[in-house]
Every structure is written in structure tokens, then in C-alpha cells.
Amino acid sequence: DSLETLLFETHLSWKNLLKSIEPPKDKNAVLRLPNTDLAALKKLLPDNQALLEYFTGDSAIYVFILTNQGLQFLQCTRPHDLNETIQSLRESLTVEKLRNRQQDFLLFSQSAAKLYDALLSIPLTVLPPSVNHLAIIPDGVLYDVPF
Numbered sequence: 747d748s749l750e751t752l753l754f755e756t757h758l759s760w761k762n763l764l765k766s767i768e769p770p771k772d773k774n775a776v777l778r779l780p781n782t783d784l785a786a787l788k789k790l791l792p793d794n795q796a797l798l799e800y801f802t803g804d805s806a807i808y809v810f811i812l813t814n815q816g817l818q819f820l821q822c823t824r825p826h827d828l829n830e831t832i833q834s835l836r837e838s839l840t841v842e843k844l845r846n847r848q849q850d851f852l853l854f855s856q857s858a859a860k861l862y863d864a865l866l867s868i869p870l871t872v873l874p875p876s877v878n879h880l881a882i883i884p885d886g887v888l889y890d891v892p893f
Contacts, residue, residue, distance in 0.1 A: 784817065793874075794878050797813075797881045798882050802885045806822065822869075823864075824864070832891055835861060
């Protein structure tokens with residue numbers, strides 16, 4: 747029952763959000779998304795949690811890091827083979843009877859290490875020591891990364 751209630755409430759919230767960002771009737775009008783109250787969002791985060799929101803550009807990956815102590819912004823270099831690395835990671839995690847497990851493990855290890863270096867190694871260095879839980883909001887191809 748509690749899961750059904752949560753699903754129902756989430757669905758209602760989603761519908762309300764969609765209503766609030768309806769596209770403008772005028773083609774020349776600018777679509778304005780509702781503002782987020784950053785101060786209120788900061789207060790919702792416990793001491794041990796951080797929110798990492800990614801934006802993937804052509805040559806860089808931008809990370810917004812929010813804790814209850816404040817907001818930070820980082821720019822990380824986007825690996826030239828980011829898409830291929832993500833694809834390799836996903837392939838290493840799928841179950842195929844004819845594949846070699848040792849090769850899958852090697853592919854997983856290499857891909858996961860590359861993605862860790864590109865996406866998490868720098869952001870984790872700026873987090874307060876109390877943080878041991880991350881909420882991650884991916885962007886673009888990062889939606890394919892099973893964080």
C-alpha cells in the first residue's frame with residue numbers, strides 16, 4: 747500500500763510539474779521553468795548527503811554539488827571516448843551465455859575506473875568528510891551510467 751501511495755503521489759507531482767511548464771503559445775516567447783528555492787533544498791539535505799547534478803557539454807562535464815553547507819560548481823574534462831566507455835561498461839554488465847566472464851570483468855574494471863576518474867574523483871575531493879550518501883542527477887549520456 748505504501749508503494750502504491752508513493753507512486754500515486756509521484757504521479758500527481760509529475761502532472762503538476764508538467765502543467766507548470768507548459769510551452770508558451772507565442773513561438774517567440776521564452777519558456778521559463780519554475781525556480782528552485784536553493785535555501786530550502788539545502789535544509790532538506792542531511793549532514794551525510796550530497797546532491798551531484800551533472801551537465802555534459804561538448805568538451806567538459808559540469809558538476810553542481812549541493813550539501814547542506816552550500817553549493818559548489820566544478821568543471822571536469824570530458825573524455826573524448828565517454829560514450830564508448832559508457833557503452834563498454836553497460837556491455838560488461840549484461841548477461842550473455844557465450845561471453846567470457848574474465849573478459850567481461852576486465853572490460854568492467856577498465857570502464858568503471860575511467861568513469862570514476864571522469865565523473866567522481868574530483869567531486870568527491872570537495873565534499874565534507876561527513877558525506878557518505880550521494881544523490882546523483884545525470885545528464886545526457888550519463889543516464890546510461892548505472893551509478
